[in-house]
Amino acid sequence: MPELPEVETVVGVVRPLLVGRHITAFQARWPKVTAPEAPSAFARKVEGKTIERVTRRGKYILLGLDQGTIHIHLRMTGRLMVVAPGQNLDSKHLSARFDLAEGGCLVFRDMRKFGRIGYLDDLAPLEARMGPEPLAPDLTAERFHAMLGARRRQLKPLLLDQGFLAGLGNIYVDEALFAARLHPEARASGLTIAQAGVLLDAIRDILRQSIDHKGTTIINFQYAENSPGQYRERLQVFGRAGQPCPACGDAIVKSRVAQRGTHWCPQCQATDK
DNA sequence: CAGAGCACCTGTGGGC
DNA sequence: TGCCCACAGGTGCTCT
Numbered sequence: 001m002p003e004l005p006e007v008e009t010v011v012g013v014v015r016p017l018l019v020g021r022h023i024t025a026f027q028a029r030w031p032k033v034t035a036p037e038a039p040s041a042f043a044r045k046v047e048g049k050t051i052e053r054v055t056r057r058g059k060y061i062l063l064g065l066d067q068g069t070i071h072i073h074l075r076m077t078g079r080l081m082v083v084a085p086g087q088n089l090d091s092k093h094l095s096a097r098f099d100l101a102e103g104g105c106l107v108f109r110d111m112r113k114f115g116r117i118g119y120l121d122d123l124a125p126l127e128a129r130m131g132p133e134p135l136a137p138d139l140t141a142e143r144f145h146a147m148l149g150a151r152r153r154q155l156k157p158l159l160l161d162q163g164f165l166a167g168l169g170n171i172y173v174d175e176a177l178f179a180a181r182l183h184p185e186a187r188a189s190g191l192t193i194a195q196a197g198v199l200l201d202a203i204r205d206i207l208r209q210s211i212d213h214k215g216t217t218i219i220n221f222q223y224a225e226n227s228p229g230q231y232r233e234r235l236q237v238f239g240r241a242g243q244p245c246p247a248c249g250d251a252i253v254k255s256r257v258a259q260r261g262t263h264w265c266p267q268c269q270a271t272d273k
Numbered sequence: 274c275a276g277a278g279c280a281c282c283t284g285t286g287g288g289c
Numbered sequence: 290t291g292c293c294c295a296c297a298g299g300t301g302c303t304c305t
C-alpha cells in the first residue's frame with residue numbers, strides 16, 4: 001500500500017499524538033509481526049520507554065525512543081493509528097498494540113500481515129541497506145546521474161530498489177517514468193545527465209504533490225479514520241490502462257516489468273531500451 | 274550484478 | 290448469481 005507520500009502522511013498524523021508518551025506494554029496479536037524477533041523479546045526492549053521523535057526514512061516509520069528506535073514497515077496493507085482513551089478498539093486485522101501511559105494506544109492493523117515492527121539500538125544496519133532520500137537537497141542531478149550510470153538495470157526495477165533510492169513504490173515509479181517520458185525497461189546507464197535531471201525533478205515533483213494531497217488511496221490506505229488520500233485523482237497512468245494518455249491521447253498500456261504491473265504510454269515513453 | 278520465480282497473507286474484482 | 294483465478298501499493302530469499 002504505502003509508499004513515501006503515504007508514510008509521510010501517516011507520520012504527520014501520529015507524530016503530535018505520540019511525542020512525549022510512554023509505552024507501558026506491547027502485545028502482538030500476530031506473532032510474526034516482530035519477526036525475526038519474538039514478540040516477548042521486542043516487548044522487553046520497548047516497554048517503559050518514551051517516544052521522543054516520530055520520523056520517516058524511506059518507507060519506514062521511526063519512533064525514536066529515549067534509548068533506541070522502533071521501526072515500523074507497513075508493507076502492503078499496514079495501517080497505524082492512535083486510539084484515544086475510552087475509544088472502542090475494533091480488533092479486526094489487529095497485528096499489534098502498544099499501550100500508552102494515561103490511556104489510549106498505538107494500533108497496528110494489517111490485513112495481509114506482511115507488515116513488520118522491530119527495534120534497533122543503532123540504526124546503522126538499517127541505514128546501510130537504504131539508498132538516499134529522493135527529496136534530500138544533497139541529491140543533485142549530477143550525483144543521481146552518477147548513481148544511474150553505475151547500473152545496467154532497467155529503470156523500473158532499479159527505482160523500486162530501496163537500496164538504490166528509498167521510498168518509491170509501484171505507483172510513483174510508473175508516474176515518474178511517464179512524467180520524464182522514459183521507457184520502464186530503459187537501461188539506467190544509458191541516461192544522459194539531462195534525462196537524469198528530468199527524472200529526478202519528476203520524482204520530486206510527484207512526491208511533493210502527493211504529500212500535499214495526503215497520498216494515494218487505491219483500496220486500503222487511510223491516513224486517519226475514514227480519510228482517503230486525494231492524489232489518486234491526479235494519477236496520469238497508474239491504474240489507467242486502456243484510457244487515453246493525458247499527453248498524446250493514445251491508449252495507456254499495462255504490461256509486466258520485473259514481475260510488477262506497469263502502466264505506461266508506448267507513444268510518449270518510447271526511449272530506447 | 275541482473276533477473277526470474279516464489280514465498281509470505283488476505284480480500285476483491287473480473288471473467289465465465 | 291456464483292465460482293475461481295489472477296492480482297494487489299512490498300520485500301527477501303534462492304537459483305540461474
